[in-house]
Amino acid sequence: MAALASHRKTRTRTRPRTKSPAVGFTTAALAGVTLLSTQSAQAEPRPSIEEVQKKVDDLYRQAGSATQQYNKAKEETSQQRREVGRILDDVAKRTESLNEARRTLGSYAAAQYRTGAVTPTAALLFADSPQAYFDQTHLMDRLSDEQRGAVADFEKQQAAAAKQRAKATESLETLTASQQSLRTSKETVQKKLAEARKLLTELTAEEKARLAELERKKAEEARRKAEERAKAEAEAKAKAEAERRAQEQAQQQESAGSGTGSGADTGTGSSTGSGTYAAKAEKVLAFARAQIGKPYVWGATGPSSFDCSGLTQAAWKAAGVELPRTTWDQVEVGTRVATADLLPGDLVFFYDDISHVGIYIGGGKMIHAPKPGTNVREESIYYMPIYGSVRPA
CATH class of the missing domain: 1.10.287 (Helix Hairpins)
Structure with a gap:
C-alpha cells in the first residue's frame, strides 16, 4: 500500500486570482463613461x-x-x-x-x-x-x-x-x-x-426675461401696424369729409343758380343703412368697454367674466342682436368684410381654426378676451393672424 501511495501525484490547490487594483478601476471607469454617454445621448436638448x-x-x-x-x-x-x-x-x-x-x-x-x-x-x-x-x-x-x-x-x-x-x-x-x-x-x-x-x-429667471422681451417686441410690432392702420383710416375719413363738403358746396351753388333747393339732401338715402349699423355698433362698443378689466374664463358668458365668443355674443346682445355661442357659428352670421373695410362693431376672427374673435373699435384695434390669465382689454388686431371678419347686422 505504501508503494502504491508513492506513485500518486500530489494535487496542487489553486487559489482564485485576485483582480489587480488597476484593472478594477479601469473597468469601473469604462462603465461610468458608457453610462454617461448613454444618458447624454438620451437627454433631449433644451428648447430655445x-x-x-x-x-x-x-x-x-x-x-x-x-x-x-x-x-x-x-x-x-x-x-x-x-x-x-x-x-x-x-x-x-x-x-x-x-x-x-x-x-x-x-x-x-x-x-x-x-x-x-x-x-x-x-x-x-x-x-x-x-x-x-x-x-x-x-x-x-x-x-x-x-x-x-x-x-x-x-x-x-x-x-x-x-x-x-x-x-x-x-x-x-x-x-x-x-x-x-x-x-x-x-x-x-x-x-x-x-x-x-x-x-x-420650467423656465429660469433669465429665460422668462427673454420671453417677456419677445412678447414685448411682438406687441410693439402689432401696435405699429395698428398705428399705420389708424393713420390710413384718419386720412380716408378726412378725404371723405372733404369730398362731402365739396359736394355740398356744388349742390348749394347749383341750387342758388336754378332757384331751387331740391339738391340739398342728395345721397342721404344711401347712408341710412350705415347709420343704423353705426347706432347698433355704438351700443356694442359701449358694452364692450364696460367689460375691460374683467377676467378671461373659458366657457364664461358674463357678467363677471368672459371667454372671447362669450364677450362678442353679450356685446351684440346689448344692441338687440342675437349671435350664436361659438366663433365657428358667429363667423357665419352677417356679411363678410375685408380687413381694409372694417368698421367699429365688426367681428374679427383669428387663426385658421377660427378659435378666437374680437370686436373692432377702429384704428386697427379691438376689444377682446385674450386667454386664461388675462383680462378683457384693447389690443391691436395684428397681434394674431387674422382669419376674416364679419358685420353681424
Missing part, C-alpha cells in the same frame, strides 16, 4: 426661448379651439336637456290620458257582464290590444258607435304614447353622448392649459 414661445402660443390656441368645442357641446347639452324635459312631460300627459281612456274602456267591458267584472285573462288581453279583446269576447258588436270610437281612439293614443316613449329614450341617449362630449372637451382644455403652464414654470 423662441421654440417655447411658439409652443406656448400654440397650446393656448389649441385650448381656445377646445373651448369653442366645449361651448358647442354645452349649448347642445342644454338644448337637449330642455327637449328631453319637454318630451317626458308630454309622455306623462299622454300616459295619464291613456290610463283614463283605459278606465273608460274597462267600464264598457264590465258593463257587458252580469257580474260587472273583467276576468284577469281578459284584462291581460285588453291591456295588449283593446280591439283584440273586444273581438275575442264578442263584445264589439254590442258596443255603441261612441264606444267603438273610444276603442279606436285608445289604440291611437296608445301608439302615439309608445312613439313618444321611444323618442324620449333616443333623446336621452343623445343627451348622454353630448354630456360625454362636454366632459371630453373640458378635459382637453384643462390639459392644454396645464401643458402651457408647465412650460412656463
Whole structure:
C-alpha cells in the first residue's frame, strides 16, 4: 500500500486570482463613461426661448379651439336637456290620458257582464290590444258607435304614447353622448392649459426675461401696424369729409343758380343703412368697454367674466342682436368684410381654426378676451393672424 501511495501525484490547490487594483478601476471607469454617454445621448436638448414661445402660443390656441368645442357641446347639452324635459312631460300627459281612456274602456267591458267584472285573462288581453279583446269576447258588436270610437281612439293614443316613449329614450341617449362630449372637451382644455403652464414654470429667471422681451417686441410690432392702420383710416375719413363738403358746396351753388333747393339732401338715402349699423355698433362698443378689466374664463358668458365668443355674443346682445355661442357659428352670421373695410362693431376672427374673435373699435384695434390669465382689454388686431371678419347686422 505504501508503494502504491508513492506513485500518486500530489494535487496542487489553486487559489482564485485576485483582480489587480488597476484593472478594477479601469473597468469601473469604462462603465461610468458608457453610462454617461448613454444618458447624454438620451437627454433631449433644451428648447430655445423662441421654440417655447411658439409652443406656448400654440397650446393656448389649441385650448381656445377646445373651448369653442366645449361651448358647442354645452349649448347642445342644454338644448337637449330642455327637449328631453319637454318630451317626458308630454309622455306623462299622454300616459295619464291613456290610463283614463283605459278606465273608460274597462267600464264598457264590465258593463257587458252580469257580474260587472273583467276576468284577469281578459284584462291581460285588453291591456295588449283593446280591439283584440273586444273581438275575442264578442263584445264589439254590442258596443255603441261612441264606444267603438273610444276603442279606436285608445289604440291611437296608445301608439302615439309608445312613439313618444321611444323618442324620449333616443333623446336621452343623445343627451348622454353630448354630456360625454362636454366632459371630453373640458378635459382637453384643462390639459392644454396645464401643458402651457408647465412650460412656463420650467423656465429660469433669465429665460422668462427673454420671453417677456419677445412678447414685448411682438406687441410693439402689432401696435405699429395698428398705428399705420389708424393713420390710413384718419386720412380716408378726412378725404371723405372733404369730398362731402365739396359736394355740398356744388349742390348749394347749383341750387342758388336754378332757384331751387331740391339738391340739398342728395345721397342721404344711401347712408341710412350705415347709420343704423353705426347706432347698433355704438351700443356694442359701449358694452364692450364696460367689460375691460374683467377676467378671461373659458366657457364664461358674463357678467363677471368672459371667454372671447362669450364677450362678442353679450356685446351684440346689448344692441338687440342675437349671435350664436361659438366663433365657428358667429363667423357665419352677417356679411363678410375685408380687413381694409372694417368698421367699429365688426367681428374679427383669428387663426385658421377660427378659435378666437374680437370686436373692432377702429384704428386697427379691438376689444377682446385674450386667454386664461388675462383680462378683457384693447389690443391691436395684428397681434394674431387674422382669419376674416364679419358685420353681424
